[in-house]
Amino acid sequence: MLYAVVCCVVCCAVGVISAGEQVRLFVNMLPGLERLLTESSAKESKSKAAPTAVASEDKTALINQQMALLSMDTLAQCFCSAKFGAASNTAFLNVFPTVMRYLNHTNAQVAYSALMALGSFVAGLKLATLPHLPKFFPDMLSILERTLQSVPLRSLFTSLSLSLPIT
Secondary structure: OHHHHHHHHHHHHHOOOOHHHHHHHHHOOHHHHHHHHHHHHHHHHHHHHOOOOOHHHHHHHHHHHHHHHHHHHHHHHHHOOHHHOHHHHHHHHHHHHHHHHHHHOOOHHHHHHHHHHHHHHHHHHHHHHHHHHHHHHHHHHHHHHHHHHHOOHHHHHHHHHHHOOOO
8 A cells, every 4th residue: 555655646746647647546545545444443353352462463453543544534635625526526435434433433543533534524525424414423522522521621721722812
């Protein structure tokens, strides 16, 4: 997968391929990233079932999941909009349900990465994500609620006041 990304970036930088071909190459990475997500999830569940499993396999699976989700987030920020056409949007809609499943992940970083990816998907796909809203919105709210409960209220207001412009 990394080899494919490097080849795409080099070809784009050199100008060997057209802009439309660049979009197609990057968007076609989504199924591979989805496969990486599901394979690492399967490995993670196998290692949990076997009590003698090595903890490093769990960490590797979590890192793979988080990186796949963050890669999908980056692709969505770059290529998920109406200006890239229906084929691009269809590719993102196809992986949308898989990303939604990771909102309930036990690892907070993986769940937050899924939340970021879904945010980019929704920003790019807009109304096309509306049918999925009843499925992922409750999970998204529970993540935000857990986050608010874990952060002291005083530090939340302090960080909010620092980010607000003073008038």
